Amino acid sequence: MGRGLYWAVILSVAAALAMAGCGAGAPGPAPNEVMETAPPTQESPLTAPDSPVATPMPEARTIEVSARNFEFEPDEFHVGVGETVRFVVRSVEGYHTFTVKESKGSTEMLINLELFSGVYPVEVTYTFDSPGDYYLYCIPHEGLGMVGKIEVE
Numbered sequence: 001m002g003r004g005l006y007w008a009v010i011l012s013v014a015a016a017l018a019m020a021g022c023g024a025g026a027p028g029p030a031p032n033e034v035m036e037t038a039p040p041t042q043e044s045p046l047t048a049p050d051s052p053v054a055t056p057m058p059e060a061r062t063i064e065v066s067a068r069n070f071e072f073e074p075d076e077f078h079v080g081v082g083e084t085v086r087f088v089v090r091s092v093e094g095y096h097t098f099t100v101k102e103s104k105g106s107t108e109m110l111i112n113l114e115l116f117s118g119v120y121p122v123e124v125t126y127t128f129d130s131p132g133d134y135y136l137y138c139i140p141h142e143g144l145g146m147v148g149k150i151e152v153e
């Protein structure tokens with residue numbers, strides 16, 4: 001090790017020790033104060049603003065549904081476009097699901113409730129924004145014809 005390099009090492013070690021030792025009192029660079037000014041993204045669909053149109057508040061209509069081996073009762077529903085519906089579903093027999101897709105071929109489940117026999121009703125509130133014949137089915141019993149239809153128009 002040459003003499004110049006030796007001193008360079010000594011000095012850099014000393015500098016590192018000095019910096020480590022300067023502790024909390026050192027002013028240092030001021031941390032950037034990040035102001036969280038992002039507006040809240042909460043939506044409150046239940047508190048619609050006053051509207052000049054004389055429509056009542058969109059209160060969810062309750063529809064009770066029973067599931068048994070192997071059918072829904074009822075199995076056809078009629079809903080207005082934009083209507084909010086509260087499904088209260090109960091299995092009176094067996095294990096079922098109350099599963100809704102926009103169409104039979106759709107892969108996205110809009111609603112998927114699991115229903116256990118004797119367990120209290122399960123409920124979901126859903127707003128049907130688009131018209132169409134929505135497909136209701138029970139996942140384990142679709143092949144047995146445990147299907148239904150939600151007409152949104």
Ligand SMILES: [Cu+2]
Pocket residue numbers: 068070095096097138139140141146
């Ligand atoms: Cu079923």
